[in-house]
Amino acid sequence: MTTVYFVKTGEQYLCPGEDGxxxxxxxxxxxxxxxxxxxxxxxxxxxxxxxxLIITQHRQ
Structure with a gap:
């Protein structure tokens, strides 16, 4: 199992932008x-x- 983390700010999450x-x-x-x-x-x-918020998710 792998643990990954996401960053939530307001109602959105950080993601890769189009220009890097x-x-x-x-x-x-x-x-x-x-x-x-x-x-x-x-x-x-x-x-x-x-x-x-930093959200933790466990993935298999």
Missing amino acids: DVGLTPSLEEAEHFLSYEEAELAARENAGPGY
Whole structure:
């Protein structure tokens, strides 16, 4: 089992942007996943507004 992390900001999630930057999507399926909590936290601090959430998901 693998654990991945998503960053939710408001009603959207961080996702890969068209130009290589970070974008936002309302869809968890299109969201960027991170392989460590620390990586997700860094992305959130750099790209999400205050009050972001880091969501943990376990995948097989």
